[in-house]
Amino acid sequence: MFFLSLLSFIPRLILGFSMIHMIWNPLSKNYLLIKMFLSGAIGFGISSLFSFLWIWSGFNIFTYVIIEFLLALFLVIYFLCKNFEKINLINLQTLFQYKSQFFAFFILAISVFAFGFFLITNGFNFPHGNMDAWMNWNVVSRFIYRGGEDWKNTFLRALGHPDYPFFVPLTNVVTWGYVQKDTFLAPIAFHFVFSFLMLGLLFSFVKALKNFQQAILITILFIALPITTMGMSQLADFPLAYIILAIGGLTLLYFKTKQTQLLILIGFLTGLAAWTKNEGIILVLNNTILWCIIAFFNGRENLKRYILGLLFPLVVVILFKIFLAPENDVVSGAQNILENTLNIDRILYILKNFGATFLGVGGGISLVSILLLYIIIVGKSSESISGIWAIVFMALFQLFSYFITYLITPHDLNWHIKTSMNRLTFHVLPLILLGMFCWLKSPEELWMKKEA
């Protein structure tokens, strides 16, 4: 059933890849890896949005699955026919042309294998994910799949967060639709694949923006972090971090190439973030401000394309929030806002915990300390990559919004921090690592000077 679930992802990955390929520079082969690893977010995103509209319109999920499968099949045949002459296996070799770096490839392969091993051991030891996952996400999948036309009963749940958006729950439902069974192995397979897609995306962005050696370094460092297997706890935080990473990477690519088609994808992913978690709504605000600033300097066309991409997922989220979801507990329960905002002890306590969370990212070893030392020693790259400021803006804005959320939370602050802070900081961790390793000198730069 695990492998069947994996197979059921293929139509959605095809949909994702096709959409990216249609929007973004179909002739370029340089960014093939990015397109491949990005197809997860876009494909699962489209599937989840359309399947939501489908069931909300009163149709059966099984019919949706058949239509989705046929559409994916049509797209494969269409692209194969259209590009038959262009398909040349030799081109694939360009992705892996680093024969001289066999050792690095070997280490990378072993590390990726180890990553898979960590994911499997974590995933199968907690088949339904951690408590937050089954009480907030997987339970919704069950309501939709088992409930049929009565799926809206999920909003009657007495406890949990019925206002959470449906990206992860509907992805599970569609998988169950394909395999015809609500197996717990499907969510495991989904988070397993998403973890690999995120790793691959980080690698491919750094490879495209910097170089191969820097990409190897960041990938191995990422695998080394215990927090990176968080995906297998089946929460929506990992998919959100993947989407934020995708937005950040595409933003840097935009600054590098000035291809405005990328903005449609950035807009779509931003809307998708809001469909993944409520924190994604903050990202919509964050990114819209960012693109307004960029449009102010680079022209209105940028903002138009961004909004074009953003529109569809955002409309779905707005409809969901207005017509279906109950009010959010933090928003509706917030009280003593002014008093809490001006409480210095509260502010310092939150900041102290943020600091401790970041310092603890490496597990037993403080990764932040090591990275700070590394930054000081290695320093800024001479190959300037513009747009790093946008990554810093995104990360800081997002963290600042979380800081405000803790400040005004109606829940016990200590409990709220303990149960969520490491998940929330993880949202921006891959993004920060991407920005950092694009800004830093790569091993190639450091070693080339020696030869000179």
Next chain:
Amino acid sequence: MILIVHRVEVMKRIKKIAPIILFIISISMIGVRIYDAIPKSQGINFSDDVMKWEPKIQSLRNSLPDDVHHVGYVDQSIITKSPKIFDIEEMLLMQYSIAPVALEIGFEKKWIIGNFSDDTNLKAWLDEHIVKYETQDFGFGLYLIHKLEE
């Protein structure tokens, strides 16, 4: 002057080996993680709280009529009037297991799920609060209570 040149040279060397050191630290961390993960991989038995809980609920779930979408939920805390002992995790587990039926805390609904750690006073409590009812006992302190028309 020689000392400064020497220091600059040392610094340059450190810069060049820094990525290698970071690489080695990362590989070492992966090694430690593999070491930690091996015992976990041997103990994989697909067994967490949910996996242990769900078989207990199966027969109760099957006994709920198909047209019932919303049921009440009472536990020990309601019988003993001690909100502090309300077991939120068991209630959430119950909700997860009986989905797509929604749970509501209390005994207002026609169908009520009872989850009790001690059911010695249950009958007296039911007689007092529900009067006319029928119950099904599923073991483990689990009951399905059906309010009958008075």
